Amino acid sequence: MGALMRFEEALVTWVAGGPEAERAATAARELAGGVRAAVLVEGDSDRAAIETLAARHGRDLGAEGVAVVPLGGATNIGHFLDVCGPPGLGLPLAGLCDLGEERHFRRHLERVGLAEPGLTPDGLEDLGFQVCDADLEDELIRALGADGVRDVIDGQGETRPFRTFQGQPAQRDRPLAHQLRRFMGTHSGRKEQYARALVAHLDPAVGVPRPLERLLARV
Incomplete structure (x- = not known):
């Protein structure tokens, strides 16, 4: 298993909490040095689309240190921003969500200090978070x-x-x-x-x- 995949697994375990969370947090911090950016997406299909499109452009996101992390649902964005964003690892971030889930992304980006209150759709895009219409x-x-x-x-x-x-x-x-x-x-x-x-x-x-x-x- 490559370092980026270990990072992604550690990240998910850290967010989930429980008895393994502290160990996973330590592992994620140790591996974060090899991560150039984290892309937070709602689910596995979003990750598949991004990785396939990257490959069509001759890019290997894993080799580039870009972690594409499924959230397991848009409502989990706050937890992942807590560990990936300014409160946690401080990684450069981007993301993808459905139109109906945009509000969750905006609210938590504001909460962790990545955006000022009143974030607009254009402002969300400027931060690197794209919205699908409708999905x-x-x-x-x-x-x-x-x-x-x-x-x-x-x-x-x-x-x-x-x-x-x-x-x-x-x-x-x-x-x-x-x-x-x-x-x-x-x-x-x-x-x-x-x-x-x-x-x-x-x-x-x-x-x-x-x-x-x-x-x-x-x-």
Whole structure:
């Protein structure tokens, strides 16, 4: 296991608290010297998208010392800012969240002193924290278009499961974009699977979702 992965694991254990927290905090402090920046994201699918996009640009974020850390939900941002931000390790930070969770990020960035009260959406972006509208899946579906997403589903060998999903009573009358977005969340691990696959399918000439593009440029 590499040093960056050990750092990320120590960080998560530290935040979780409990009997191992003190040991994990010590380990995280020792390993933090090799960390150039920490990117705080809501979940594993966000990390998969960022790492896949970086690889398409010829970058290995791990080798660069950029830790992409899933929070396990946006409401945990405060705990991670306490250990990664000015109250803790004082690392350079960036992040990614859904539109509906923006308020959690703003409030805690203000609380730990990384932003003045009244942080605006533009100010949040300037700090390196990007917001998806409405979430990562929505951004990727709009970037690729429905036909492009269905091509990816075909490539993943899931055309039949998707058609079965479309036939469910709750989905039959929904717009296609809604069906696609909901399908990606139906099984554990599917959001991460499609984050990688959809980003790999993006056409740079057409455009990369702005939050992902700006985040990668930041780090």
